[in-house]
Amino acid sequence: xxxxxxxxxxxxxxxxxxxxxxxxxxxxxxxxxxxxxxxxxxxxxxxxxxxxxxxxxxxxxxxxxxxxxxxxxxxxxxxxxxxxxxxxxxxxxxxxxxxxxxxxxxxxxxxxxxxxxxxxxxxxxxxxxxxxxxxxxxxxxxxxxxxxxxxxxxxxxxxxxxxxxxxxxxxxxxxxxxxxxxxxxxxxxxxxxxxxxxxxxxxxxxxxxxxxxxxxxxxxxxxxxxxxxxxxxxxxxxxxxxxxxxxxxxxxxxxxxxxxxxxxxxxxxxxxxxxxxxxxxxxxxxxxxxxxxxxxxxxxxxxxxxxx
Amino acid sequence: xxxxxxxxxxxxxxxxxxxxxxxxxxxxxxxxxxxxxxxxxxxxxxxxxxxxxxxxxxxxxxxxxxxxxxxxxxxxxxxxxxxxxxxxxxxxxxxxxxxxxxxxxxxxxxxxxxxxxxxxxxxxxxxxxxxxxxxxxxxxxxxxxxxxxxxxxxxxxxxxxxxxxxxxxxxxxxxxxxxxxxxxxxxxxxxxxxxxxxxxxxxxxxxxxxxxxxxxxxxxxxxxxxxxxxxxxxxxxxxxxxxxxxxxxxxxxxxxxxxxxxxxxxxxxxxxxxxxxxxxxxxxxxxxxxxxxxxxxxxxxxxxxxxx
Numbered sequence: 001x002x003x004x005x006x007x008x009x010x011x012x013x014x015x016x017x018x019x020x021x022x023x024x025x026x027x028x029x030x031x032x033x034x035x036x037x038x039x040x041x042x043x044x045x046x047x048x049x050x051x052x053x054x055x056x057x058x059x060x061x062x063x064x065x066x067x068x069x070x071x072x073x074x075x076x077x078x079x080x081x082x083x084x085x086x087x088x089x090x091x092x093x094x095x096x097x098x099x100x101x102x103x104x105x106x107x108x109x110x111x112x113x114x115x116x117x118x119x120x121x122x123x124x125x126x127x128x129x130x131x132x133x134x135x136x137x138x139x140x141x142x143x144x145x146x147x148x149x150x151x152x153x154x155x156x157x158x159x160x161x162x163x164x165x166x167x168x169x170x171x172x173x174x175x176x177x178x179x180x181x182x183x184x185x186x187x188x189x190x191x192x193x194x195x196x197x198x199x200x201x202x203x204x205x206x207x208x209x210x211x212x213x214x215x216x217x218x219x220x221x222x223x224x225x226x227x228x229x230x231x232x233x234x235x236x237x238x239x240x241x242x243x244x245x246x247x248x249x250x251x252x253x254x255x256x257x258x259x260x261x262x263x264x265x266x267x268x269x270x271x272x273x274x275x276x277x278x279x280x281x282x283x284x285x286x287x288x289x290x291x292x293x294x295x296x297x298x299x300x301x302x303x304x305x306x307x308x
Numbered sequence: 309x310x311x312x313x314x315x316x317x318x319x320x321x322x323x324x325x326x327x328x329x330x331x332x333x334x335x336x337x338x339x340x341x342x343x344x345x346x347x348x349x350x351x352x353x354x355x356x357x358x359x360x361x362x363x364x365x366x367x368x369x370x371x372x373x374x375x376x377x378x379x380x381x382x383x384x385x386x387x388x389x390x391x392x393x394x395x396x397x398x399x400x401x402x403x404x405x406x407x408x409x410x411x412x413x414x415x416x417x418x419x420x421x422x423x424x425x426x427x428x429x430x431x432x433x434x435x436x437x438x439x440x441x442x443x444x445x446x447x448x449x450x451x452x453x454x455x456x457x458x459x460x461x462x463x464x465x466x467x468x469x470x471x472x473x474x475x476x477x478x479x480x481x482x483x484x485x486x487x488x489x490x491x492x493x494x495x496x497x498x499x500x501x502x503x504x505x506x507x508x509x510x511x512x513x514x515x516x517x518x519x520x521x522x523x524x525x526x527x528x529x530x531x532x533x534x535x536x537x538x539x540x541x542x543x544x545x546x547x548x549x550x551x552x553x554x555x556x557x558x559x560x561x562x563x564x565x566x567x568x569x570x571x572x573x574x575x576x577x578x579x580x581x582x583x584x585x586x587x588x589x590x591x592x593x594x595x596x597x598x599x600x601x602x603x604x605x606x607x608x609x610x611x612x613x614x615x616x
Contacts (some may be wrong), residue, residue: 099443099444099445099468099469100443100445100468102467102468103418103421103422103443103444103445103468104418104422106414106418106464106468107415107418107419107421107422107424108424110411110412110414110415110418110419111415111418111419111424113411113415114411114412114415114577114580116415116416116419116424116575116577117428119575119576119577119578119580120425120428120575122578123569123575123576126564126565126566126569126570127564128560128561128562128564128578129578130561130578130579130580130583131578131580132580132583132584132585132587133580133583133584133585134584134585134586135407135408135411135584135585135586135587136407136411137407137408137411137584137586137587137590138586138589139586152467152468155467156414156464156467156468159410159460159463159464159467160407160408160410160411160414160460160464161407252436253436253438254436256434256435256436257434258434261431261434262434267424267427267428267431268427268431269422269424269427270427270430270436270437270438270439271438272422272427272438272439272440272441275438275440275441276440276441276442276443276445277440277441277442277443278442278443278445278446278447279440279443281446282445
């Protein structure tokens with residue numbers, strides 16, 4: 001029995017080397033984004049598409065009639081669910097991006113509260129512009145999404161004495177549900193979006209959601225652009241009623257004529273949440289562990305849809 | 309028996325109101341910075357000098373022959389220890405500034421790693437400048453000081469999977485000592501100064517300390533300017549070998565011709581660590597609780613030097 005694994009780059013292939021030597025029955029193909037399909041692609045059982053730089057189009061899966069496992073390296077699996085062939089198990093990359101994405105949310109929150117851009121400008125002017133700044137202490141932070149990203153944002157905010165409320169699609173101990181939002185939004189000074197993009201969450205943050213927030217609230221989106229109705233947010237930003245820190249957008253990359261670039265009260269980053277210099281190492285470890293489980297016939301981790 | 313308490317402002321006096329009604333034997337005087345001494349100052353037993361805006365000069369303590377407790381609102385007590393009259397107990401404000409100061413350290417670290425200033429500039433140019441950024445994941449963070457500030461910095465960094473080492477003047481479980489620094493510095497990618505200013509710590513971060521750090525390391529000072537030899541740091545910054553995030557300085561405010569303003573690789577904030585919009589509330593609670601303990605004859609919290 002030979003298992004054929006297809007990965008997007010040499011680094012990920014290198015992460016499988018310990019398994020190749022332990023089980024000579026493993027064959028590793030590399031299929032880089034936009035490259036032609038490698039020889040032997042029809043034997044692939046376990047496929048790891050590239051993280052970015054041109055997601056492999058759906059046609060590729062048709063080239064793999066023996067596919068059993070699709071292991072994506074993104075935190076979200078939107079875009080894969082609806083083109084998953086029957087019998088294929090889809091696995092996400094929970095834990096690979098969580099820390100980096102949560103960290104970016106906290107960076108955005110702290111930079112906003114402590115007014116780092118204002119002091120950077122004062123530094124340029126060589127000006128000692130001492131003032132009291134806001135802080136997380138006692139601030140009400142609403143975190144939508146209680147997965148790895150949301151839990152980390154909550155834990156870090158609590159270190160600084162914030163009043164954190166976690167909200168998720170499925171209520172559980174210590175986690176409120178989306179239907180409680182009407183009750184929670186009016187006192188939320190900071191809202192962090194850390195939910196996956198699903199039919200339930202697309203467009204969740206619309207004009208009514210935003211209107212329910214108190215004056216001066218900060219909206220942080222490190223999840224998916226589709227969760228937030230950009231036009232509704234723009235209206236609140238232009239009215240200078242709310243603030244936002246955005247890393248993800250309805251269309252990416254953001255076009256150079258997008259009105260967000262020049263809107264007031266908003267800080268934009270170009271979808272850098274999960275893509276950190278540390279993620280590749282973590283992704284390699286995940287792929288190694290998953291392939292090892294697959295070879296031993298053990299249950300896989302991070303299963304989104306059970307197939308085979 | 310009437311206890312006379314002297315506080316720096318009406319807000320702090322208001323925090324004592326519940327005690328005034330419960331014990332009619334309490335008299336509260338307000339002595340604002342730079343104002344003349346209030347009538348009855350010679351009866352003061354418990355004195356709370358102002359946090360900033362002109363620290364009450366040492367002569368004031370001579371006006372209080374019955375002084376038992378000096379409760380400062382700063383995190384550090386440097387400047388008070390050497391002018392404390394005999395028999396007076398000095399209390400610090402541990403917990404009042406810790407969260408805000410630790411939060412600023414984390415803001416500085418995350419803004420540096422995730423390159424927020426770079427993306428702010430790209431936003432100005434309407435440019436989608438996507439790139440992989442650094443992260444706390446797996447990064448070695450050395451926190452000097454294991455008090456409230458240091459512990460919070462450590463806890464938050466660990467939420468994001470940093471490898472944190474705490475170092476303090478007095479070793480204890482899970483905390484290394486200053487004599488271990490020679491061994492710890494060569495692998496420290498981030499160093500956070502969260503130690504009080506004492507004879508042991510003044511000038512601790514000198515040319516030899518900095519030279520022991522690896523290329524590209526970030527030095528964060530949210531403690532006291534005296535811990536760091538500015539000239540030595542400037543040399544490393546100008547050589548573009550190290551980075552720094554500074555909130556405190558050897559002389560404050562920083563003069564407009566100070567070379568730090570225009571040095572490369574450094575972000576400066578004007579001593580905003582502890583002074584947040586939330587601190588006044590927290591300071592009021594601390595003063596309330598301490599006066600309540602004093603009136604009941606209970607041991608005080610945050611005692612730095614036991615006097616009466």
